[in-house]
Amino acid sequence: MAVAEAPGKVIISGEHFVVHGATALAASINRSVRVEASHSAKPEVVSNLRDGESLLPAKKLLESLYRERKVAPNVKVVITSEIPDGAGLGSSAATMVALTAAVSLLEGWYRDMPGLIKAAGVGEKLVHVNPSGIDVTVSAMGGVILFRVGQPPQPVVLPRPVRLLVAYSGRKRDTGRLIAKVSSMKDAFPALFSALCDSATLASQMSLDQLLKGDAAALGKLMTYNHAVLGRAGASNARLDGLVDLCIASGCLGAKLTGAGGGGSVIGVPPENGAPVVEKLKKKGYNAFITEIPCGGVRAWIASS
Ligand code: PMV
Secondary structure (H helix, E strand, O other): OEEEEEEEEEEEEOOOHHHHOOOEEEEEEEEEEEEEEEEOOOOEEEEOOOOOOOHHHHHHHHHHHHHHHOOOOOEEEEEEEOOOOOOOOOHHHHHHHHHHHHHHHHHOOOOOHHHHHHHHHHHHHHHHOOOOOHHHHHHHHOOEEEEOOOOOOEEEOOOOOEEEEEEEOOOOOOHHHHHHHHHHHHHHOHHHHHHHHHHHHHHHHHHHHHHHHOOHHHHHHHHHHHHHHHHHOOOOOHHHHHHHHHHHHOOOOOEEEEOOOOOOEEEEOOOOOOHHHHHHHHHOOOEEEEEEEOOOOOEEEEOOO
């Protein structure tokens, strides 16, 4: 059988505005989705996220991969995700990337990185309707990436690893609805929205500069600033604002929602010793963890079943 593992992601700066042409900064994280693909008499997709948002699109993606090659999809796919579904941490993108990689390896269909991203993006579109493509790109390539629609993704080499706190609000977010909500501001105030896109690009560049310098305090301040702008644009809510405040009160140097918002997760810059912050958040009932960036991208290999 063929096995592939693809990581989830966090968006450090530029979500939503990236859909409208701004530059975003994103990184893969230390949580992933594993897909095992093996030949079988009839097509079957099994997932530990039984009613997850990506299950049906995964089935459709599988069909389309085989339809493209005019081959019957006689394959069993087992999906095991350690990324909470609907948490804004890229679980659906990681599923699509891992599934595409595993099936392609099983069938001997060669795909280079852009080809893999394009094929997996077909499935991601079924989940999020009009995604920018940032999630599948980061999951496939891994590492830290500057991303702008229509341009080749720019991988960034960090001189040293950086730790980020990730905390799931416990509420699923609806990316399609949130994109439409934030986009409605563009319709109402096009010039203002265009200025916000320019400022998001600048914030992404500045966040990258701080990552490269290793200036945790400045990176944290930029995160809190980004959260305020995203809130004004309609992506936050009381629960996410409260979680950002809690991260900061618990010792983070700054925090923001990550991904679509309206639910999903928050990221923060932890202090030197992040463990007490994670403990405090866990005591309040949040699923929190520390990820070091950079983490790797998709990996695929043949295993004996
Ligand atoms: O679906 P999420 O929560 O990972 O958010 C993706 C980021 C957005 O900018 C809101 C949408 C996109 O496709 O870029």
